[in-house]
Amino acid sequence: GAVVSQHPSWVICKSGTSVKIECRSLDFQATTMFWYRQFPKQSLMLMATSNEGSKATYEQGVEKDKFLINHASLTLSTLTVTSAHPEDSSFYICSDLLGLNTEAFFGQGTRLTVV
Amino acid sequence: DAKTTQPTSMDCAEGRAANLPCNHSTISGNEYVYWYRQIHSQGPQYIIHGLKNNETNEMASLIITEDRKSSTLILPHATLRDTAVYYCIVKDNQGGKLIFGQGTELSVKP
Numbered sequence: 309g310a311v312v313s314q315h316p317s318w319v320i321c322k323s324g325t326s327v328k329i330e331c332r333s334l335d336f337q338a339t340t341m342f343w344y345r346q347f348p349k350q351s352l353m354l355m356a357t358s359n360e361g362s363k364a365t366y367e368q369g370v371e372k373d374k375f376l377i378n379h380a381s382l383t384l385s386t387l388t389v390t391s392a393h394p395e396d397s398s399f400y401i402c403s404d405l406l407g408l409n410t411e412a413f414f415g416q417g418t419r420l421t422v423v
Numbered sequence: 424d425a426k427t428t429q430p431t432s433m434d435c436a437e438g439r440a441a442n443l444p445c446n447h448s449t450i451s452g453n454e455y456v457y458w459y460r461q462i463h464s465q466g467p468q469y470i471i472h473g474l475k476n477n478e479t480n481e482m483a484s485l486i487i488t489e490d491r492k493s494s495t496l497i498l499p500h501a502t503l504r505d506t507a508v509y510y511c512i513v514k515d516n517q518g519g520k521l522i523f524g525q526g527t528e529l530s531v532k533p
Contacts, residue, residue, distance in 0.1 A: 314466070342520050351510070352467070352523040401466050405519070411457070412521055414466030 311335055312404055314415025321392055321422055329387045329418045331358075331402030337382035338404045343375075346399040346417075358385040358402075392422040426450065427511045432528040435505075441498040443527050445511030448492040453515045456487060456494045460507040461526070467510065470496065501531045 311334040321327050331341055339360045344352040356377055357365040364377035374396075376388040389396055403414040428446045435441040447456065457472040471478055471485045473494075478485045484497040498505055510526040 312466075344523075351525050352461075354520055354522065357520060399464070403466070403521070411469040411472065413469070417464065417466045419464065 312413045312415045318419040326390045331385045340405040341385040342403045344401045394422045397422045429527045435501045441501040443496040446493045447513045454513045457512045459510045462507045506531045
C-alpha cells in the first residue's frame with residue numbers, strides 16, 4: 309500500500325527559531341496532502357491542506373504566516389513552523405488524500421518541543 | 424465538527440473480543456464509515472471501512488446497522504498491542520480530508 313514518510317520523528321528547538329518538517333509520499337504522486345496537529349490527550353486537528361503547485365488552504369484559526377506549507381513536487385510537502393514558541397510544541401502529522409475506494413495514509417508524526 | 428460519537432474509553436481482556444461502538448445518526452447516503460487507530464506517539468493507522476454491508480479483513484470486522492446510524496468495530500482476539508485510540512469517521516469516498524473526533528481509548532489488559 310501507499311507509504312507516507314515523515315521526517316524528523318522528533319525535534320527540539322529554541323524559542324524564536326524555525327523548524328521544517330518534511331512529508332514524503334514514497335510510492336505514489338500526491339497532489340494533495342494534509343497537515344494535522346495533536347496536543348497531548350487530544351484528537352488530531354486539521355491545520356491545512358497542501359496542494360502541489362498552488363497555495364495551501366488553511367483551516368480557520370490557523371495562522372498561515374506562522375505555519376508555512378510548501379508543496380513544490382508531487383512527492384514532497386513541507387511544514388515550517390516559523391518563530392516557534394513553547395505553545396507550538398505538539399505532535400505534527402501529515403497524510404495523503406483519501407481517495408475513491410482507498411484509505412488515507414499517515415506519516416509517523418513529528419514531535420516538536422520548543423524550549 | 425466530527426459527525427460521530429464514541430465512548431471515551433473501554434477496557435478489554437487480552438484474548439477476548441473488543442467491541443467498539445460508534446454512533447453516526449446523521450450519516451448521509453453516500454458516506455462511508457471509516458475506522459482508524461492511533462497507537463501512542465504514532466500516526467493513525469487505517470483499519471477498515473464500509474458503506475452498508477458488514478466488512479471483515481485481517482485486522483477487524485465492521486458491523487453496520489441496517490439504518491446505518493451506528494456501527495461496531497470488532498477486534499476478535501484483542502492483544503496488548505491493540506491498546507490504542509480508535510477513531511470512527513464518516514465521510515464520502517470522493518477524496519478529501521478526514522475530520523477526527525475524540526475517539527475511544529481502548530486498553531487491553533492481561
